[in-house]
């Protein structure tokens with residue numbers, strides 16, 4: 075995709091997100107409108123803040139528009155939408171040029187029926203409405219470590235939160251089968267620290283979910299926006315965590331291998 079082509083990822087990473095350097099990224103970089111689902115969540119809010127600093131006004135799809143408007147003021151276009159309601163979702167994402175999906179059941183114990191409805195059926199609903207709308211952009215999907223690798227932490231999370239990693243894995247599979255351009259970003263255990271403090275590793279080694287593999291929501295937001303723009307991130311799935319063996323982003327993106335179909 076043409077998004078931010080020609081701007082090395084490392085250069086984008088080094089830009090401030092307080093708005094001073096917004097002209098270096100430019101309004102012409104990302105295909106627009108960029109539609110963000112899950113924008114009222116921790117990672118979603120960081121994504122919106124970063125887009126605003128880049129001069130991009132995203133369309134925010136959320137269940138409670140008045141709350142989103144209060145948070146984001148005039149920086150976004152707010153549209154009501156719920157991933158469990160396909161007709162409303164259809165109207166909300168119509169005409170999207172790029173879609174970022176960080177939707178998930180809020181932290182805490184949850185029944186499997188809710189997890190399935192939001193994290194699997196909701197993703198399938200999104201894929202269907204994008205397909206019906208003729209969407210040709212890239213879908214950035216936020217997932218989690220542990221969808222395909224067992225660990226004690228993953229097992230504990232599944233017991234506590236309605237088999238969330240199992241339904242995420244199935245959602246990932248549906249995305250890979252969809253025929254859309256996509257990037258699946260599997261984040262480590264999330265923290266609320268400000269971004270930019272620790273080196274970030276992007277890898278396809280399939281890390282175990284564990285408290286050793288953490289990353290802040292703010293840093294995930296940065297990686298999601300870089301992946302949205304990077305040609306080498308298309309049709310890939312990768313893990314993202316803090317790790318001392320980090321490298322420049324461009325090098326890590328260039329090493330990504332596209333997923334095997336339906337893997």
Ligand SMILES: NC(=O)c1ccc[n+]([C@@H]2O[C@H](COP(=O)([O-])OP(=O)(O)OC[C@H]3O[C@@H](n4cnc5c(N)ncnc54)[C@H](OP(=O)(O)O)[C@@H]3O)[C@@H](O)[C@H]2O)c1
Pocket residue numbers: 111112113114115116117118136137138155156157158176177178179180181192196216217218219260261262263264265291
């Ligand atoms: N916690 C972790 O360590 C971890 C690790 C890796 C990945 N993840 C996943 O990464 C994603 C982002 O995490 P986060 O902590 O930044 O998110 P978060 O703060 O839990 O926010 C979740 C977002 O999903 C939205 N949402 C929930 N149900 C929805 C529905 N039916 N339709 C539309 N939107 C809906 C929420 O909207 P409302 O404002 O309406 O509630 C909120 O904006 C989540 O999917 C999470 O499961 C979490």
